[in-house]
Amino acid sequence: MSRIHEVATITSKGQITLPKAIRQVLGVDSGGKVAFDFNGKGILVTRAEPGEHTDPAIARFLALIERDIADGKNVMVLPPALAKSLQQARKRRVDVKDEIEGNVSL
Numbered sequence: 001m002s003r004i005h006e007v008a009t010i011t012s013k014g015q016i017t018l019p020k021a022i023r024q025v026l027g028v029d030s031g032g033k034v035a036f037d038f039n040g041k042g043i044l045v046t047r048a049e050p051g052e053h054t055d056p057a058i059a060r061f062l063a064l065i066e067r068d069i070a071d072g073k074n075v076m077v078l079p080p081a082l083a084k085s086l087q088q089a090r091k092r093r094v095d096v097k098d099e100i101e102g103n104v105s106l
Helices: 020-026 056-071 080-091
Strands: 034-038 043-047
Antiparallel strands (some): 034 043
16 A cells, blocks of 8 residues: 555644545544554554443443452342342343334433
8 A cells, every 4th residue: 555644733622633535544434433552653543443442431430340349348239129120131132223212311
């Protein structure tokens, strides 16, 4: 592949627009994700594969829960109704692509 050199301007919010030629080569479009890897000399930009990025806040939260479980802190028995509901939900097949029925409040 031939070399592509593009320049992008950083906004006051630290954002850049990925040049069209780079987006095309990476095969990303609006809503697509890219990964930045710094190797000590420069930055490599690649198309991010689904599930590649991890949220550091979630990672810290899961580590906190893991420590609590290991130390026996903040661990309690689930209320019977909730435990039964979770056991029943495990038996149902869920397709994450299915439409959500009813009203959902976030």
